[in-house]
Amino acid sequence: MSAVSDPEILANSAPTARSRLADLSLSQLVIWGLILFLCLSPFALIIAVSFGEKIEGASWEWGFSLVNYQRVFVGANWPEEVTFLYLQNLYYSLYYAVFAAVIAVLLAFPFTYLMTGLSRRAQSAWLVFILSSLSLSEVFIVMGWDVLLSNRSGLPMVFKETGLTAWLKEVGWFDTLREWGLANPRNVKFKTSVFATVLTMSYLVWPYAVILLYPPLSRMDRSMIEAAQTMGAGPWTVMRTVILPSVRLPLFGATLLLFVFLLGVYVAVSVFAEPAKQTMAVSVYSAVRGATLNAPFGAAQAVILLITASVFLVLGQWMSRRASA
Amino acid sequence: MSGMNRRSLLKSASSVAGLAAASSVIGAPLIAQERSLKIGSYGGYFEDSFKAHVYPAFTEATGIKVESVTQPNSADWLVTMTQATQAGSVPTDLSLYGRATMIKASRVGGLLAPLNAKAMPATSNMDPYFVFDDTTGTIGVGAMSWFTSMVINPEEVDTPASWAEFWDSSKYEASLGLPRNFNAQFLDIVAATFFDGAETFSTKDGIIALVEKAAEIKPNVALWWSAESQMEQAMKNTDIIGGQYYLDVSNLMALDGFPIQAVFPKEGNPQDYGSWCLSSLSDKGDEAAEFINFTSDPAIQALMSRKIGTAPLVPQSKTDLTDEEFAFVSGAPSIKPAYEAYLDSETFIKETWDKMLAGA
Numbered sequence: 246m247s248a249v250s251d252p253e254i255l256a257n258s259a260p261t262a263r264s265r266l267a268d269l270s271l272s273q274l275v276i277w278g279l280i281l282f283l284c285l286s287p288f289a290l291i292i293a294v295s296f297g298e299k300i301e302g303a304s305w306e307w308g309f310s311l312v313n314y315q316r317v318f319v320g321a322n323w324p325e326e327v328t329f330l331y332l333q334n335l336y337y338s339l340y341y342a343v344f345a346a347v348i349a350v351l352l353a354f355p356f357t358y359l360m361t362g363l364s365r366r367a368q369s370a371w372l373v374f375i376l377s378s379l380s381l382s383e384v385f386i387v388m389g390w391d392v393l394l395s396n397r398s399g400l401p402m403v404f405k406e407t408g409l410t411a412w413l414k415e416v417g418w419f420d421t422l423r424e425w426g427l428a429n430p431r432n433v434k435f436k437t438s439v440f441a442t443v444l445t446m447s448y449l450v451w452p453y454a455v456i457l458l459y460p461p462l463s464r465m466d467r468s469m470i471e472a473a474q475t476m477g478a479g480p481w482t483v484m485r486t487v488i489l490p491s492v493r494l495p496l497f498g499a500t501l502l503l504f505v506f507l508l509g510v511y512v513a514v515s516v517f518a519e520p521a522k523q524t525m526a527v528s529v530y531s532a533v534r535g536a537t538l539n540a541p542f543g544a545a546q547a548v549i550l551l552i553t554a555s556v557f558l559v560l561g562q563w564m565s566r567r568a569s570a
Numbered sequence: 571m572s573g574m575n576r577r578s579l580l581k582s583a584s585s586v587a588g589l590a591a592a593s594s595v596i597g598a599p600l601i602a603q604e605r606s607l608k609i610g611s612y613g614g615y616f617e618d619s620f621k622a623h624v625y626p627a628f629t630e631a632t633g634i635k636v637e638s639v640t641q642p643n644s645a646d647w648l649v650t651m652t653q654a655t656q657a658g659s660v661p662t663d664l665s666l667y668g669r670a671t672m673i674k675a676s677r678v679g680g681l682l683a684p685l686n687a688k689a690m691p692a693t694s695n696m697d698p699y700f701v702f703d704d705t706t707g708t709i710g711v712g713a714m715s716w717f718t719s720m721v722i723n724p725e726e727v728d729t730p731a732s733w734a735e736f737w738d739s740s741k742y743e744a745s746l747g748l749p750r751n752f753n754a755q756f757l758d759i760v761a762a763t764f765f766d767g768a769e770t771f772s773t774k775d776g777i778i779a780l781v782e783k784a785a786e787i788k789p790n791v792a793l794w795w796s797a798e799s800q801m802e803q804a805m806k807n808t809d810i811i812g813g814q815y816y817l818d819v820s821n822l823m824a825l826d827g828f829p830i831q832a833v834f835p836k837e838g839n840p841q842d843y844g845s846w847c848l849s850s851l852s853d854k855g856d857e858a859a860e861f862i863n864f865t866s867d868p869a870i871q872a873l874m875s876r877k878i879g880t881a882p883l884v885p886q887s888k889t890d891l892t893d894e895e896f897a898f899v900s901g902a903p904s905i906k907p908a909y910e911a912y913l914d915s916e917t918f919i920k921e922t923w924d925k926m927l928a929g930a
Contacts, residue, residue, distance in 0.1 A: 299917065300677075301913075301914065301915075301916060301917060302673075302674065302677050302913035302914050302916060303674060303677040303678045303679075303913075304652065304674075304678045320921060320925075321917050321918065321921050322918065322921070328921070328925050330921065330924060330925050330928055333928060334928075391803065395803065395804075395807040395809055396807050396808050396809045397806070397807040397808050397809075398807060399807075423743075423744070426744070428744070429743060429744035429745050429792060430743050430744075430745075431745075434744065434792060434809065436792075436793070436809065437792070437793065437794075515796060516800065519794070520750060520794045520927035520928060521927060521928050521929045522928075523928065528924075531751075533649075534645070534646050534649060535645060535751070535920075536645045536670065536671070536674075536751065536752075536753050536912075536916070536920075537916050537917065537920055538645075538648070538649060538674070539917070
């Protein structure tokens with residue numbers, strides 16, 4: 246970074262940049278134009294739609310109104326009434342994404358670390374297995390967990406058959422579970438709950454976490470660890486003083502990337518989250534494709550979600566730059 | 571692929587194109603005589619039953635060929651059809667819309683073409699409520715109807731006499747499955763059970779009162795479902811022991827031995843219906859009228875009740891349905907949804923409902 250700010254290099258690079266621009270052939274210009282068009286036009290369209298006006302009982306029309314943005318912050322009936330419903334949705338988008346991303350990285354880190362210690366052959370077998378698990382779509386994963394958590398064939402059945410439910414009732418913890426919404430009078434239940442939502446979302450991105458952490462961990466110099474060990478450091482000290490500091494940035498970067506990816510999760514949230522804890526992605530969909538046909542309001546929420554994600558990415562970039570400096 | 575050279579590929583491609591062109595020339599006079607119609611219906615079991623039982627009978631009766639098109643549902647489909655109409659080419663001639671979506675399409679304007687009422691004499695078998703006119707003329711005629719019903723697990727609870735029993739937490743704590751969408755007619759049930767029916771929707775205070783009453787049932791609801799399959803699985807897996815679900819599917823599940831029973835409590839169950847609507851870009855107005863006339867016939871209405879599980883739009887007395895067959899797909903009393911209010915106050919009802927669900 247410091248090299249670019251060197252005035253001499255800057256002065257030299259300016260004319261070359263200009264001559265390079267002249268060198269750009271027509272085909273290159275077309276390719277660049279196409280890339281810019283494909284990247285920017287969806288965003289431009291969403292931003293343009295977000296200023297549209299809703300016609301009650303029908304669809305919407307183009308316009309320039311800030312009322313959709315206002316609704317995101319204070320609701321449709323402002324100023325008679327104020328609701329933070331949509332900000333609450335945004336809060337839960339962040340809430341699930343943070344927890345699921347952190348849990349996925351925390352679980353992927355020891356796994357990947359141990360994996361890099363295996364033979365080349367075993368490593369590639371694991372990587373192929375993990376890569377192939379990525380072919381499972383979100384819908385399949387949610388369906389799977391839906392069955393695993395259901396009363397007749399899943400975890401609650403195990404609770405009941407093993408006598409765990411009866412024991413919980415005996416010691417009185419069952420009533421606590423009922424208060425937390427994790428039981429009905431008959432048995433424990435895990436749907437719908439924050440637990441099921443975060444579990445499925447972490448499961449969804451765990452393979453990505455492994456794939457993101459694999460390159461830095463496999464490149465790590467093992468001789469440093471051996472050196473620390475010969476000097477008498479225990480495994481915990483080695484982890485704390487050698488391994489973690491050397492992969493601090495990749496860990497942070499992976500968490501940030503998964504977090505932004507998880508902001509848009511739709512199926513897991515709509516199936517496993519209770520209505521009181523829905524996210525903005527679900528709200529966007531119900532505005533655009535739901536019965537009200539309110540695309541402008543959906544677009545305004547999407548823009549707010551986009552801005553939120555960008556803020557986190559920029560903050561993350563800034564923090565990692567500070568950390569590496 | 572590298573073995574095949576470019577020239578031979580081009581040659582074979584051009585010969586295929588040539589063949590296609592030749593056949594279209596030869597086939598042209600034939601095609602001009604052959605009449606056809608593209609009809610949309612909700613995908614899955616529903617569309618399959620139409621393809622197996624209704625369309626072949628229609629083709630046999632009129633010689634008009636039917637091309638079946640899958641619609642996801644009606645609200646989503648209206649978005650698709652709006653975009654297609656703007657683009658100048660639509661995927662279907664006739665689409666199937668729920669009443670609310672049809673009225674919405676009429677209000678948006680430019681999407682539907684009026685139907686030729688004179689060419690559809692059989693529609694007189696139906697209650698005029700099912701033939702919808704706007705300022706341009708008749709834009710929708712009822713195709714079939716369906717109930718969403720109270721359902722319970724008969725192994726766990728006794729048959730309730732009223733919807734009000736679902737509010738009883740001593741019986742139903744965290745045990746019900748209700749639809750999540752504001753317009754899935756649970757509010758109509760609340761209005762019929764505790765208030766003055768559709769009338770209550772006419773003021774904002776009325777709507778707030780309805781939603782507040784609905785809020786009182788929240789501790790008893792384990793699942794607010796948005797996809798049909800969620801509710802089906804939850805009943806099958808006994809995650810829940812009651813709720814609101816489609817009458818015909820519930821009866822089919824009961825036949826398969828699952829612990830589910832559809833109930834008509836004293837307030838009744840909400841009845842909704844689908845209408846055939848003609849796209850404004852279609853030039854098949856005559857064929858569409860023939861098809862609608864065909865499906866309005868009591869014999870075809872009875873056929874659909876038997877094969878698809880929909881409720882007939884004509885009185886039972888005009889059909890040859892037995893009482894048992896009729897009870898499988900229909901019942902009384904029927905709660906008529908407050909369609910107009912759902913449109914006129916849609917933003918208000920949706921947000922008030924969503925706020926209630928979110929506890930915000």
